[in-house]
Amino acid sequence: MIDNNKISEIYLGELIGNFCVILWKSKVILISVTFLFFTFGFLYTNFFINKVVPYKISHIILREAPDIRLGSEGLRVRSYIGSVQDLSIDSYMDAFTRNLKSIDNLEKFIEEEEIAISFKKYLKLQGITTREFLSDKFRAIDSNKFYFIFPNKFEGDIYLNEYIYYTKRITTEKIVKNLKRIMRYKLSDFKRNLEIAKRIGLDNPLLVSDLRNNGNSSVTITSMEANSSLYYRGAAVLKEEIRELEKIINLGEQSFFDFEPILDRATKPEGYNEVRRGHLPYYFLVLGFIVSLILVVLKNLYENSLVRKKV
Secondary structure, three states: OOOHHHHHHHHHHHHHHHHHHHHHHHHHHHHHHHHHHHHHHHHHHHHHEEEEEEEEEEEEEEEEOOOOOOHHHHHHHHHHOOOOHOOOOHHHHHHHHHHHOOOOHHHHHEEEEHHHHHHHHHHHHHOOHHHHOOOOEEOOOOOOOEEEEEOOOOOOHHHHHHHHHHHHHHHHHHHHHHHHHHHHHHHHHHHHHHHHHHOOOOOOOOOOEEEEOOOEEEEEEEEEOOOOOOHHOOHHHHHHHHHHHHHHHHHHHHHHHOOOOEOOOOOOOOOEEEEOOOOOOHHHHHHHHHHHHHHHHHHHHHHHHHHHHHH
């Protein structure tokens, strides 16, 4: 006895197969009708319902940090925390550029800074969110050249200049916060070793003599043991190191990264028209495909009815 489910599967497979054959035989109709609908939608959109929105545009050129100026006290940061990636110029500029391109960062600037209050009110009246408007209005032309597109009624060049300084401040605060966290850890380590030096009565550095061969002669080198624990430096030295570290930790952010990020300030706003075409051609493409399927089905039904009449 044949299983009914098996019969249904066979019948469904034959049905799908026959339908695919019909579609293949009618491919000219499918392609032609779909293409005609898409072409009509494209032409109609471009010639009749294109929406030209007047904006203004401003460009700005940035400079790379020529050096990381850590200030007279800050120059000793490297000696305390060693080779830290955040202290390299390339690392700082990478972080700065990433923040600059971030829509999240630009959105925060618009939301938080007083200079952008009127702009925020404008977006609210237009019924669009800050993110929706900014998604394609701020772009990089080159590695150090950016542009900002904005409504006619605003001084976007001023916004652009202020956004650069805002991003520099945000980037600097984050990196310096991380550096100071490392230095506080070092400070606690110095203080712990100071207590040890006091307990063992070591006030001055413990010097170690090292006899080394230098060609035909021997040289005795006297120094602090580099690989020994910090308390071998002695309480007097450690107190000075702690004072120095505390001074560095209390420095302001600008003492760590002090440079002018703008090479050429934002240009005066120029006219810029944005053309909005919408998605209408793609809707016509889908509609054309549906209509072509209907035509193929009707054509097949008509041909089958003629065959039955002849029989």
